[in-house]
Amino acid sequence: MEKAIIAKNVTKKYKLYKNTKERLLDLITPKSYGEDFYALADVNFEAEKGDIIGFIGINGSGKSTLSNIIAGIVPETAGTVKVNGQASLIAVSSGLKGDLSGRDNIELKCLMLGFSRDEIKELEPKIIEFAELERFIDQPVKSYSSGMKSRLGFAISVTVDPDILIIDEALSVGDKAFAEKSLNKMKEFKEKGKTMIFVSHSLGQMKEFCEKILWLEYGMVKDFGSVDQVLPKYEEYLREQKKLSKKERDEYREAILKKQLQLVQGIN
Numbered sequence: 001m002e003k004a005i006i007a008k009n010v011t012k013k014y015k016l017y018k019n020t021k022e023r024l025l026d027l028i029t030p031k032s033y034g035e036d037f038y039a040l041a042d043v044n045f046e047a048e049k050g051d052i053i054g055f056i057g058i059n060g061s062g063k064s065t066l067s068n069i070i071a072g073i074v075p076e077t078a079g080t081v082k083v084n085g086q087a088s089l090i091a092v093s094s095g096l097k098g099d100l101s102g103r104d105n106i107e108l109k110c111l112m113l114g115f116s117r118d119e120i121k122e123l124e125p126k127i128i129e130f131a132e133l134e135r136f137i138d139q140p141v142k143s144y145s146s147g148m149k150s151r152l153g154f155a156i157s158v159t160v161d162p163d164i165l166i167i168d169e170a171l172s173v174g175d176k177a178f179a180e181k182s183l184n185k186m187k188e189f190k191e192k193g194k195t196m197i198f199v200s201h202s203l204g205q206m207k208e209f210c211e212k213i214l215w216l217e218y219g220m221v222k223d224f225g226s227v228d229q230v231l232p233k234y235e236e237y238l239r240e241q242k243k244l245s246k247k248e249r250d251e252y253r254e255a256i257l258k259k260q261l262q263l264v265q266g267i268n
């Protein structure tokens with residue numbers, strides 16, 4: 001089987017600063033300031049061409065960070081991510097420039113993806129039509145509602161026909177009709193055998209759409225396997241977490257973060 005994505009020992013470290021002074025001192029002095037925070041710690045996984053993989057995990061588990069790294073928007077701190085082909089990310093905050101019009105954003109994104117002027121001329125009307133933004137396309141994107149922005153982001157990403165499509169919570173905004181249209185487009189991609197990554201808190205959508213699940217917990221891979229194997233375990237985990245008191249939850253978190261630290265220290 002041909003691999004579409006190979007992620008090896010991927011770690012993403014952020015620095016958390018208490019204030020601006022700490023941030024500045026860290027920049028200008030040789031001494032290290034701020035606290036290390038690992039959004040991803042030693043993540044390993046592979047996607048075959050045509051795989052449809054759902055990323056799950058509670059808030060802050062690293063799903064968006066991993067999606068952004070695969071899409072080439074955020075760099076990894078350590079490890080490697082090999083992507084076979086062009087990846088395109090659709091996210092609620094899809095990197096649109098607010099001061100530019102919808103049309104300028106289409107052109108900019110297409111130019112960044114390596115399309116020629118002639119190709120863009122051909123793609124542009126299709127994108128505007130899919131986004132249903134004909135009347136507003138020359139208005140600045142900062143005047144758009146979140147639904148309109150998400151429609152524009154979605155329309156660009158699917159019309160450029162990427163090899164790998166990453167959809168990060170993009171179906172959670174906008175109206176039902178557009179969500180349905182988007183889901184149909186994703187089904188079309190599925191039939192074409194495209195590789196897709198799907199980030200969502202909706203387990204129903206995961207069941208309907210994905211074949212495999214990558215479960216992240218505090219930046220680490222907790223499980224990776226078929227939907228049937230992983231989702232029931234995750235549902236049980238959510239039920240158990242709900243039963244815990246705040247103190248028990250904090251203790252659990254501390255234990256996991258200790259494991260995380262051992263993991264990153266082991267590979268550094």
Ligand SMILES: Nc1ncnc2c1ncn2[C@@H]1O[C@H](COP(=O)(O)OP(=O)(O)OP(=O)(O)O)[C@@H](O)[C@H]1O
Pocket residue numbers: 014015037038039057058059060061062063064065066
């Ligand atoms: N630029 C940043 N600086 C510092 N910390 C960050 C930055 N971006 C993300 N993080 C932190 O990294 C962790 C993982 O965030 P991420 O958005 O990847 O999680 P997520 O699983 O997508 O969460 P959610 O389900 O809430 O969308 C979080 O604790 C977040 O606060």
